[in-house]
Amino acid sequence: GAVVSQHPSWVICKSGTSVKIECRSLDFQATTMFWYRQFPKQSLMLMATSNEGSKATYEQGVEKDKFLINHASLTLSTLTVTSAHPEDSSFYICSARDFLNTGELFFGEGSRLTVL
Amino acid sequence: QKEVEQDPGPLSVPEGAIVSLNCTYSNSAFQYFMWYRQYSRKGPELLMYTYSSGNKEDGRFTAQVDKSSKYISLFIRDSQPSDSATYLCAMSQSNTGNQFYFGTGTSLTVIP
Numbered sequence: 001g002a003v004v005s006q007h008p009s010w011v012i013c014k015s016g017t018s019v020k021i022e023c024r025s026l027d028f029q030a031t032t033m034f035w036y037r038q039f040p041k042q043s044l045m046l047m048a049t050s051n052e053g054s055k056a057t058y059e060q061g062v063e064k065d066k067f068l069i070n071h072a073s074l075t076l077s078t079l080t081v082t083s084a085h086p087e088d089s090s091f092y093i094c095s096a097r098d099f100l101n102t103g104e105l106f107f108g109e110g111s112r113l114t115v116l
Numbered sequence: 117q118k119e120v121e122q123d124p125g126p127l128s129v130p131e132g133a134i135v136s137l138n139c140t141y142s143n144s145a146f147q148y149f150m151w152y153r154q155y156s157r158k159g160p161e162l163l164m165y166t167y168s169s170g171n172k173e174d175g176r177f178t179a180q181v182d183k184s185s186k187y188i189s190l191f192i193r194d195s196q197p198s199d200s201a202t203y204l205c206a207m208s209q210s211n212t213g214n215q216f217y218f219g220t221g222t223s224l225t226v227i228p
Binding site: 004006032034041043044091095097102103107108109110112 | 148150152157158159160161162165204206208210211212214216218219220221223
C-alpha cells in the first residue's frame with residue numbers, strides 16, 4: 001500500500017534553535033498533507049493542513065510563525081519548528097490522503113522532538 | 117457532543133480472545149471509515165478502510181459499519197500480544213475531502 005515517510009524519527013535540540021521535519025509520500029502524489037501533534041496518551045491534534053503550491057491552513061491556536069509549513073512539491077511537505085522551546089517538545093506526525101486512488105489516509109512514522 | 121466517541125479503555129484481554137473495539141458518531145454524512153493501530157512512539161498504521169455500511173474482513177481483522185445506528189466496530193480474532201496497541205477510529209464524508217474526525221483511541225493489552 002501507499003507509504004508516507006517522515007524524517008527524522010527523533011531529534012534533540014537546544015532551546016532557541018530551529019528544527020525541520022520532512023514528510024514524503026513515497027508512491028502517490030499528495031496535493032494536501034496534514035500535520036498533527038500528539039501528547040502522551042492523547043489523541044491526534046491537527047495543527048495545519050499543508051497545500052501544495054499555496055499557504056498552509058492553520059488550526060485555531062496554532063502559531064503560524066512558530067510552525068512554518070512548506071509544501072513545495074506533490075510529494076514533500078516540511079514542518080519547521082522555529083526558535084524551539086521545551087514546551088514544543090512533542091510527537092509530530094504527518095499524514096497524506098491518496099486522493100487519486102481510494103482516498104485512504106496514511107500516516108508517517110512520527111517525529112519525536114525534545115527541546116533541551 | 118463530540119463528532120466521534122470512542123471508549124479510551126484501557127482494555128485487557130487474554131491471548132486468543134476476540135476483541136471488539138467500537139466508535140459511535142453523530143454525523144450521518146460520514147461515509148468513509150478507517151481503523152488505525154498505533155504502537156507507542158510510532159505513527160498510526162492503517163488497518164481497515166471501509167465505505168458505507170457492511171463488513172470488511174482482512175485476516176484476523178473485521179471492520180463493521182452500521183450507518184443506521186451510527187456505530188462502527190473492529191473485531192480482532194485470536195488476539196496476540198503483538199496486537200497490544202492503541203486503536204483509533206476515523207471517518208470522513210468523502211474520499212476526496214480534507215476533513216477527518218478521529219476517536220480518542222482505545223488502549224488494548226493482550227496478555228500472554
